[in-house]
Amino acid sequence: MGTAASLRAKVITKPVAYEQGGVKLEGFLAYDDAKVSPEKKAPGVLVVPEWWGLDDYPKGRAEQLAKLGYVAFALDMYGAGISTTDAKKAGELARQFYGKPLMAERAQAGLDQLLATGLVDAGRVAAIGYCFGGSTVQALAYSGAPLAGIVSFHGGLIPVPADAAEKNKAKFLMCQGAMDPLVNKAAVDTFIQSMNAGKFDYQFISYAGAVHAFTNPEADKMAAANGMTGKIGYNAAADHRSWALMKSFFKEIFDQK
Amino acid sequence: MGTAASLRAKVITKPVAYEQGGVKLEGFLAYDDAKVSPEKKAPGVLVVPEWWGLDDYPKGRAEQLAKLGYVAFALDMYGAGISTTDAKKAGELARQFYGKPLMAERAQAGLDQLLATGLVDAGRVAAIGYCFGGSTVQALAYSGAPLAGIVSFHGGLIPVPADAAEKNKAKFLMCQGAMDPLVNKAAVDTFIQSMNAGKFDYQFISYAGAVHAFTNPEADKMAAANGMTGKIGYNAAADHRSWALMKSFFKEIFDQK
Numbered sequence: 001m002g003t004a005a006s007l008r009a010k011v012i013t014k015p016v017a018y019e020q021g022g023v024k025l026e027g028f029l030a031y032d033d034a035k036v037s038p039e040k041k042a043p044g045v046l047v048v049p050e051w052w053g054l055d056d057y058p059k060g061r062a063e064q065l066a067k068l069g070y071v072a073f074a075l076d077m078y079g080a081g082i083s084t085t086d087a088k089k090a091g092e093l094a095r096q097f098y099g100k101p102l103m104a105e106r107a108q109a110g111l112d113q114l115l116a117t118g119l120v121d122a123g124r125v126a127a128i129g130y131c132f133g134g135s136t137v138q139a140l141a142y143s144g145a146p147l148a149g150i151v152s153f154h155g156g157l158i159p160v161p162a163d164a165a166e167k168n169k170a171k172f173l174m175c176q177g178a179m180d181p182l183v184n185k186a187a188v189d190t191f192i193q194s195m196n197a198g199k200f201d202y203q204f205i206s207y208a209g210a211v212h213a214f215t216n217p218e219a220d221k222m223a224a225a226n227g228m229t230g231k232i233g234y235n236a237a238a239d240h241r242s243w244a245l246m247k248s249f250f251k252e253i254f255d256q257k
Numbered sequence: 258m259g260t261a262a263s264l265r266a267k268v269i270t271k272p273v274a275y276e277q278g279g280v281k282l283e284g285f286l287a288y289d290d291a292k293v294s295p296e297k298k299a300p301g302v303l304v305v306p307e308w309w310g311l312d313d314y315p316k317g318r319a320e321q322l323a324k325l326g327y328v329a330f331a332l333d334m335y336g337a338g339i340s341t342t343d344a345k346k347a348g349e350l351a352r353q354f355y356g357k358p359l360m361a362e363r364a365q366a367g368l369d370q371l372l373a374t375g376l377v378d379a380g381r382v383a384a385i386g387y388c389f390g391g392s393t394v395q396a397l398a399y400s401g402a403p404l405a406g407i408v409s410f411h412g413g414l415i416p417v418p419a420d421a422a423e424k425n426k427a428k429f430l431m432c433q434g435a436m437d438p439l440v441n442k443a444a445v446d447t448f449i450q451s452m453n454a455g456k457f458d459y460q461f462i463s464y465a466g467a468v469h470a471f472t473n474p475e476a477d478k479m480a481a482a483n484g485m486t487g488k489i490g491y492n493a494a495a496d497h498r499s500w501a502l503m504k505s506f507f508k509e510i511f512d513q514k
Contacts, residue, residue, distance in 0.1 A: 178453060178461070185446075195465065196435060203498060204435070205462040208452065241460060244505050252498070 010034070011066040013059070016073070017080065020109035021102065026080035027113055028059045029073050030066035036119050043254045044120035046111050046140075047074040048133030050216065051090040053083030057216055058130065068247065071119045075110025077136065087226035094132045097139075098156075104143035107136050111145060124148055124254045127170075128246065129155060131213055141170040149173065149253040151246045153215050157183055157191035165198035172202035173249045175242040177210030181231050205245065207238035214238045267291070268323040270316070273330070274337065277366035278359065283337035284370055285316045286330050287323035293376050300511045301377035303368050303397075304331040305390030307473065308347040310340030314473055315387065325504065328376045332367025334393065344483035351389045354396075355413075361400035364393050368402060381405055381511045384427075385503065386412060388470055398427040406430065406510040408503045410472050414440055414448035422455035429459035430506045432499040434467030438488050462502065464495035471495045 013030045036042045045065045049058040058074040065072035076082075078093050097103035107127070115122055126149045129137035134155015141150045142160065144167030151173045160168075172195070176183060188204075195202045213219040213232035217239075223229045250256070270287045293299045302322050306315040315331040322329035333339075335350050354360035364384070372379055383406045386394035391412015398407045399417065401424030408430045417425075429452070433440060445461075452459045470476040470489035474496075480486045507513070 178449065178459075189442075192435070192463070200465060201494070202435075202465040203462060205460055206449070208429075208457060208459040237458070241505075241509070244509075245502065248498075248501050248505060252501075 011063055013063060013066075016113055018109060018113050020106050024080050025076040025109070026054075027073055027075045027110055028054065028062055029071075029113075029117060030059075030062040031071040031117075031119055032066050032069060035069045036071055038118045041119055041121040042069055042071050043124035043126070043250070043256075044071045044073070044114045044117075044122075045250075046107070046114050046125070046127040046137075047072055048107060048110070048127065048129030048136045048140075049074065049077065049083075050130045050213065051094040051132035052085065052222070053078045053090070053093065055083045057218060058133070061128070061130075070250075071114065071117060073110060073114035073117070075107065075113070077106050077110075077133075085222065085225060087222075087228060090132075097132075098135070101143075103136055103139040104145070107140040108143065108145055111140070111147075122146070126150060126250060126253060128153065130215060131155060138172075141168050141172070144168065145170075149249060151175065151249060153242055154180060154183070154210075154212050157187050159190050159194035160198040160200065165200065168198075168200065171249075171253055172200055173246065174202060174204040175238075175245065176204070176206050177212060177214045177235065177238060178206040178208050179210060180212045180214075182212040203249075205242070207235065207241060210235040210238035215242060268320055270320060270323075273370055275366060275370050277363050281337050282333040282366070283311075284330055284332045284367055285311065285319055286328075286370075286374065287316075287319040288328045288374075288376055289323050289326060292326045293328055295375045298376055298378040299326055299328050300381035300383070300507065300513075301328045301330070301371045301374075301379075302507075303364070303371050303382070303384040303394075304329055305364060305367070305384065305386035305393045305397075306331065306334065306340075307387045307470065308351040308389035309342065309479070310335045310347070310350065312340045314475060315390070318385075318387075327507075328371065328374060330367060330371035330374070332364065332370070334363050334367075334389075342479065342482060344479075344485060347389075354389075355392070358400075360393055360396040361402070364397040365400065365402060368397065368404075379403070383407060383507060383510060385410065387472060388412060395429075398425050398429070401425065402427075406506060408432065408506060410499055411437060411440070411467075411469050414444050416447050416451035417455040417457065422457070425455075425457065428506075428510055429457055430503065431459060431461040432495075432502065433461070433463050434469060434471045434492065434495060435463040435465050436467060437469045437471075439469040460506075462499070464492065464498060467492040467495035472499060
């Protein structure tokens with residue numbers, strides 16, 4: 001049945017209700033049922049949305065990952081059905097988490113859901129995140145979560161906390177826009193110094209001309225609607241390059257020849 | 258005959274004598290004659306050695322590139338048969354070129370040899386270089402050479418010269434060791450600022466824990482022999498990651514699906 005099933009391969013997507021800290025959440029699971037089953041587990045990838053919340057963009061990324069053969073779960077940080085296109089509101093939503101244990105705890109609840117599918121090889125799990133979600137996957141790794149790697153796309157940079165170097169299990173791939181005005185040079189320098197001091201296994205790549213949110217095709221529209229033109233914006237070259245680099249990173253950390 | 262020929266594929270290597278500025282040079286050509294012929298041209302890759310000169314290391318890289326289907330030419334900067342394992346001598350040899358038009362001119366002579374093979378699709382040519390050779394491929398691009406891209410591995414960084422932004426045709430992939438004591442942070446900052454100001458298409462990646470010469474398996478031995486331990490050294494992870502990234506970059510710039 002193998003070949004015929006592969007030809008009929010299709011990505012299954014479904015909402016998954018769960019709860020953390022008394023907040024009702026709803027994430028988004030995606031996998032290809034011709035490639036993945038409880039008998040044939042696959043590497044898992046957690047997807048953490050931008051500050052806008054769980055809208056179509058992270059769901060689309062989860063579907064792309066499913067097509068690559070991974071079990072993907074786009075988690076919910078804010079609460080079932082809560083997303084916004086308003087930067088002020090997004091800032092308020094995201095601010096609940098920065099600098100607080102809640103950031104890693106809420107993400108861990110999403111990771112638990114990914115593992116609870118029974119479809120994931122628990123030794124081969126990564127987390128990727130965009131913008132606020134990039135910060136979140138850093139925080140999740142720092143908390144000691146069982147991740148082989150994280151990929152932060154235009155994430156806010158969180159320097160290594162005091163006790164994180166010994167807890168962290170993840171390799172870090174950091175994809176940043178070289179012209180990102182929301183993550184300035186001082187923030188980059190501080191982050192890198194802390195990575196070096198903590199002897200993290202990281203790769204940090206800067207993409208020419210890219211500003212914040214460079215992977216999101218909706219970023220220009222979001223920018224125009226929020227007076228953020230020049231601060232956030234799509235960059236096709238940086239998007240394609242960083243996605244290709246992520247795939248190569250996954251092959252390495254999941255030991256796929 | 259196609260399939261049978263592919264099965265018998267083998268890499269042809271040969272020395273190529275040429276001359277530049279009155280200096281007799283001898284480069285090293287490598288290609289797979291089952292994949293490449295005058296009727297079936299392939300992308301070409303120029304390889305510029307480290308400051309040690311054209312020893313076995315760059316020749317090995319040329320052979321690896323040939324196995325990937327490219328026509329590779331490891332050029333000679335110093336003169337036929339001149340290479341060294343002594344850092345003081347290497348420094349003297351390299352110093353002839355830094356900051357002088359001769360650096361690009363000598364490299365251009367190598368590029369001319371690559372194109373003169375009749376095996377190369379002239380619209381799809383890149384140059385890669387290591388250490389001193391990384392600097393050299395930057396200088397070659399700045400001179401306006403017809404390159405789709407350059408890859409600099411632990412190269413000394415040359416900030417964009419005054420007239421280079423309009424002459425340059427190449428995309429830049431810069432692979433650097435995050436702990437490289439020979440290319441310090443001030444040099445990196447100055448280089449990146451000049452790239453941004455010149456609106457270059459570049460990617461700049463830093464590899465955790467890697468020092469100078471991180472791609473060269475002989476680097477530890479060279480370090481020990483020259484009192485440079487901790488300054489130059491091999492780093493397998495950074496070597497494999499940067500080589501994979503180069504392959505992905507070539508697919509992009511050579512438009513290979």
